[in-house]
Amino acid sequence: MLKYRLIFEKTDTAVFISHLDTMRTLQRIFRRADIPVKYSQGFNPHPIMSVVLPLSVGQSSLCEVLDFESESALNLKELPGRLTPFCPHGIRITDARLALGKISAIKWVEVTGTLYGLTQSPDLAALCGSGATITKKTKKGELQLTLSECVRQPELSANADGSQTLRLFISAQEPSFNPELLRQVLGYARAEYRRVSLRTADFEGWA
Amino acid sequence: MNSPVFSYLDFIRRANFREQFAAFSKNPRRMLCHATLRRALFFCPIRAICQAHAKMPCKNGVNVVLFTHMIDTTILNEILPLVQKPARYTGGEYGETVKPGAALRVALCFPDLYEIGMSNLGCRILYGSGNAEDGIAVERVFAPDKDFREQMTKNGVPLYTLETKTPVSECDIAAFSLGYEMCFTTVLDMLHLAGLPLYSEQRDSLTPLVVGGGVCCYNPEPIADFFDLFIIGEGEEVNTEVYRLLERHRNAGGSKSAFLLEAAKIPGVYVPSRYETAYNANGTVAAISPRDDAPATVTKRIVRDFDSAYFPTASPVPSTEITHDRVSVELFRGCIHGCRFCQAGYAYRPLREKSAKTLIRQGKAAIAHSGCEELGLLSLSSSDYTELAALCDGLLPELSQKGASLSLPSLRVDRFSLELMRRALGLRKPGLTFAPEAGSQRLRDVINKKITEEDILNGLSSAFSGGWNTVKLYFMLGLPGETDEDVLAIAELTRKIYWTWKSAATDKKRPPRITVSTSFFVPKPHTAFQWAGQITPEEYMRRVSLLREELHIKNVVYNWHDAENSVIEALLARGDRRLSPVLERVWRDGGNLEGWSENFSFERWQNAMTDSGLELSFYTERQRGKDEILPWQTISIGVDASFLLKEAVRAETAATTPNCRESCSACGAAELCAENSVCPKITAGGAANA
Numbered sequence: 001m002l003k004y005r006l007i008f009e010k011t012d013t014a015v016f017i018s019h020l021d022t023m024r025t026l027q028r029i030f031r032r033a034d035i036p037v038k039y040s041q042g043f044n045p046h047p048i049m050s051v052v053l054p055l056s057v058g059q060s061s062l063c064e065v066l067d068f069e070s071e072s073a074l075n076l077k078e079l080p081g082r083l084t085p086f087c088p089h090g091i092r093i094t095d096a097r098l099a100l101g102k103i104s105a106i107k108w109v110e111v112t113g114t115l116y117g118l119t120q121s122p123d124l125a126a127l128c129g130s131g132a133t134i135t136k137k138t139k140k141g142e143l144q145l146t147l148s149e150c151v152r153q154p155e156l157s158a159n160a161d162g163s164q165t166l167r168l169f170i171s172a173q174e175p176s177f178n179p180e181l182l183r184q185v186l187g188y189a190r191a192e193y194r195r196v197s198l199r200t201a202d203f204e205g206w207a
Numbered sequence: 208m209n210s211p212v213f214s215y216l217d218f219i220r221r222a223n224f225r226e227q228f229a230a231f232s233k234n235p236r237r238m239l240c241h242a243t244l245r246r247a248l249f250f251c252p253i254r255a256i257c258q259a260h261a262k263m264p265c266k267n268g269v270n271v272v273l274f275t276h277m278i279d280t281t282i283l284n285e286i287l288p289l290v291q292k293p294a295r296y297t298g299g300e301y302g303e304t305v306k307p308g309a310a311l312r313v314a315l316c317f318p319d320l321y322e323i324g325m326s327n328l329g330c331r332i333l334y335g336s337g338n339a340e341d342g343i344a345v346e347r348v349f350a351p352d353k354d355f356r357e358q359m360t361k362n363g364v365p366l367y368t369l370e371t372k373t374p375v376s377e378c379d380i381a382a383f384s385l386g387y388e389m390c391f392t393t394v395l396d397m398l399h400l401a402g403l404p405l406y407s408e409q410r411d412s413l414t415p416l417v418v419g420g421g422v423c424c425y426n427p428e429p430i431a432d433f434f435d436l437f438i439i440g441e442g443e444e445v446n447t448e449v450y451r452l453l454e455r456h457r458n459a460g461g462s463k464s465a466f467l468l469e470a471a472k473i474p475g476v477y478v479p480s481r482y483e484t485a486y487n488a489n490g491t492v493a494a495i496s497p498r499d500d501a502p503a504t505v506t507k508r509i510v511r512d513f514d515s516a517y518f519p520t521a522s523p524v525p526s527t528e529i530t531h532d533r534v535s536v537e538l539f540r541g542c543i544h545g546c547r548f549c550q551a552g553y554a555y556r557p558l559r560e561k562s563a564k565t566l567i568r569q570g571k572a573a574i575a576h577s578g579c580e581e582l583g584l585l586s587l588s589s590s591d592y593t594e595l596a597a598l599c600d601g602l603l604p605e606l607s608q609k610g611a612s613l614s615l616p617s618l619r620v621d622r623f624s625l626e627l628m629r630r631a632l633g634l635r636k637p638g639l640t641f642a643p644e645a646g647s648q649r650l651r652d653v654i655n656k657k658i659t660e661e662d663i664l665n666g667l668s669s670a671f672s673g674g675w676n677t678v679k680l681y682f683m684l685g686l687p688g689e690t691d692e693d694v695l696a697i698a699e700l701t702r703k704i705y706w707t708w709k710s711a712a713t714d715k716k717r718p719p720r721i722t723v724s725t726s727f728f729v730p731k732p733h734t735a736f737q738w739a740g741q742i743t744p745e746e747y748m749r750r751v752s753l754l755r756e757e758l759h760i761k762n763v764v765y766n767w768h769d770a771e772n773s774v775i776e777a778l779l780a781r782g783d784r785r786l787s788p789v790l791e792r793v794w795r796d797g798g799n800l801e802g803w804s805e806n807f808s809f810e811r812w813q814n815a816m817t818d819s820g821l822e823l824s825f826y827t828e829r830q831r832g833k834d835e836i837l838p839w840q841t842i843s844i845g846v847d848a849s850f851l852l853k854e855a856v857r858a859e860t861a862a863t864t865p866n867c868r869e870s871c872s873a874c875g876a877a878e879l880c881a882e883n884s885v886c887p888k889i890t891a892g893g894a895a896n897a
Contacts, residue, residue: 028578089299
């Protein structure tokens with residue numbers, strides 16, 4: 001039994017497909033492409049597949065990770081080309097590999113964001129260096145996150161059309177950090193965020 | 208190709224558009240590929256881009272086929288993150304058909320939410336069959352849910368098609384699928400969101416032509432004033448003729464009235480503005496007079512050769528969960544039974560089957576294309592399909608190899624179907640459904656529903672001993688001639704079902720779950736009960752209480768439908784043209800998506816009726832005279848009114864009528880001349896040969 005990993009993009013209209021629907025959509029993509037996935041045992045068998053680090057609806061990504069198991073040996077080179085034609089608009093499989101690297105080794109996500117309606121220009125670096133906190137709502141209640149733990153190397157630059165481009169690293173897990181939370185300190189009207197790459201604790205590329 | 212015509216916004220921003228365009232494609236020749244074009248346009252900050260099928264030369268000399276007017280998709284990017292389930296409003300699903308250069312654009316409008324509309328097989332058929340035509344693009348439009356509707360209104364986003372984001376007002380046709388009376392106010396809301404005047408006479412230009420189709424059009428009168436024309440019968444048969452005629456008139460710069468005059472000559476097309484209705488002092492219809500040469504009767508069109516008819520095996524696959532999240536094949540159209548209350552049973556006549564060979568091919572193709580986990584076998588009564596065993600044998604091996612399953616709705620429960628379900632579903636044992644419709648044999652004879660108590664108990668006995676334990680039973684209250692004994696017979700039958708479980712069940716520790724549901728009978732046009740009065744909602748509730756007292760049985764749950772919703776359904780089902788202003792008023796008072804009980808308000812309807820000087824009970828409770836002119840009599844479903852009348856008389860004496868396979872009752876549908884139908888062949892003289 002082999003564990004595989006796909007890297008895929010989620011852009012354009014596909015950013016509005018929720019995490020659960022993305023899972024279901026991917027399962028169907030595999031069935032259309034006739035690529036065998038291992039099913040769980042039991043009363044209600046389901047394909048063994050998982051999309052790690054759920055992405056919020058409305059955010060795009062160039063580096064989503066899907067892990068799955070298959071009992072057949074698959075040709076990794078061919079896999080993206082076999083799957084992509086069966087994807088809805090905005091989903092594209094960019095890479096296939098064996099699932100060797102540990103998911104737990106992902107510590108940072110490189111994110112870019114286009115911010116609209118940003119009225120003040122806060123000193124993000126100073127904010128992240130201080131003990132400032134952000135409130136995150138969870139199922140169990142509210143959680144206070146220290147910015148310095150969740151955000152690294154923020155850079156803000158102005159665009160010609162009046163919007164701002166934000167580039168930063170956010171904590172991927174433990175704690176997971178949704179860039180939308182930055183609205184609390186930045187006070188923008190609207191932002192379009194995009195995951196660009198996944199990084200290890202040392203900000204190295206994660207494979 | 209027409210010369211490019213730009214709207215004022217395009218004109219100002221044309222240069223900007225070119226830059227945006229070039230930035231999105233490294234290789235300019237790839238711009239012709241519409242996936243790339245879509246991507247460019249999705250982010251293109253231009254509200255409206257270019258008139259239909261114009262070609263615009265770019266700097267490098269590549270001709271780019273442009274979209275029609277598009278809405279500003281940057282606004283969509285702003286508002287979509289704010290609403291529930293935004294994937295319903297984006298399009299871009301796998302399998303959608305995008306035809307940017309089509310000469311004729313049809314907005315196929317479904318007056319309910321995406322998850323309902325995408326579950327509708329009829330819409331998939333019309334979408335696929337229209338798009339299979341050269342130069343015609345059929346694009347989907349669904350009603351927005353409340354939150355998205357609010358954002359659209361606030362941000363000035365008009366109702367748009369999912370495929371190319373073309374405003375409905377820019378399409379050539381807005382074609383509405385009308386399957387359920389409670390969708391009428393949603394139709395008005397969608398016309399409003401599209402920025403179109405509600406009434407046909409207020410829309411001067413030829414396009415967009417507002418067209419209606421579907422089962423509600425067998426009495427289109429309540430909505431007649433809003434529509435330019437109705438397609439009576441099966442759309443896959445007629446639509447293309449209407450599309451082509453419109454295209455010719457549009458290209459020639461013809462007027463709407465000239466087009467409608469021509470369109471009324473197409474068999475199956477009903478142009479309501481060409482008919483005038485006069486009323487008697489007592490409110491009944493005095494006369495329906497066709498103007499000029501409009502036909503006195505419009506007879507429904509059907510697909511005559513159903514086996515070779517178009518079927519969509521490659522429809523869009525929603526990227527979000529929908530109500531019936533599966534693909535389907537249609538075993539047959541029509542029904543042999545002729546239950547006297549059932550509009551579908553009469554309206555889809557004659558019965559036409561597809562061969563198992565065709566269905567196996569279509570089923571396999573649909574599963575392979577969609578990647579869905581479930582294939583539904585659809586029909587009004589699947590047990591009547593002559594090749595059911597062969598069909599399942601042909602489908603099951605491939606489905607199980609792909610890990611997909613069969614779903615078999617509307618199957619009669621007997622030994623044969625239980626064995627079939629065991630094979631199709633393995634260990635899964637879904638609930639079994641019975642629709643005896645009436646509790647006593649006498650009343651079942653009245654409605655010509657030929658299921659006996661013995662059938663039900665024998666079927667359930669096999670089911671319970673085979674490990675099934677969930678049963679759902681559907682009944683109607685308020686059927687013509689129903690007495691309290693008939694109501695109580697429902698409880699008696701339920702008790703017998705419980706005893707059957709007690710004696711047959713293998714595992715008595717696992718209690719059965721028996722659900723009894725009653726709905727409020729709504730008399731429908733073109734049925735044997737089209738003259739019948741609906742009982743009052745108070746009387747319905749009394750019968751509900753009567754039954755409820757008797758249904759305090761262990762493991763039995765009783766659900767009953769809301770009375771008020773069914774009263775309005777009855778009003779609209781048999782209404783006349785005087786209801787158009789009532790519908791407008793209800794919509795203006797906030798009526799929209801009223802099929803969803805949380806959006807329904809009876810008071811709103813009562814107020815609108817009172818203010819229009821109309822009596823609700825005149826439409827719902829009144830028993831029509833057998834010689835009365837009925838508002839829908841311009842429309843013929845192929846079944847003769849004299850046959851319906853005969854059935855109504857037989858119902859009074861509880862005399863049953865044989866089903867179409869036992870013997871032909873000469874309803875008239877044979878004259879629609881379907882191939883491979885159950886009907887006797889028609890000779891040249893028009894008389895049916897047995």
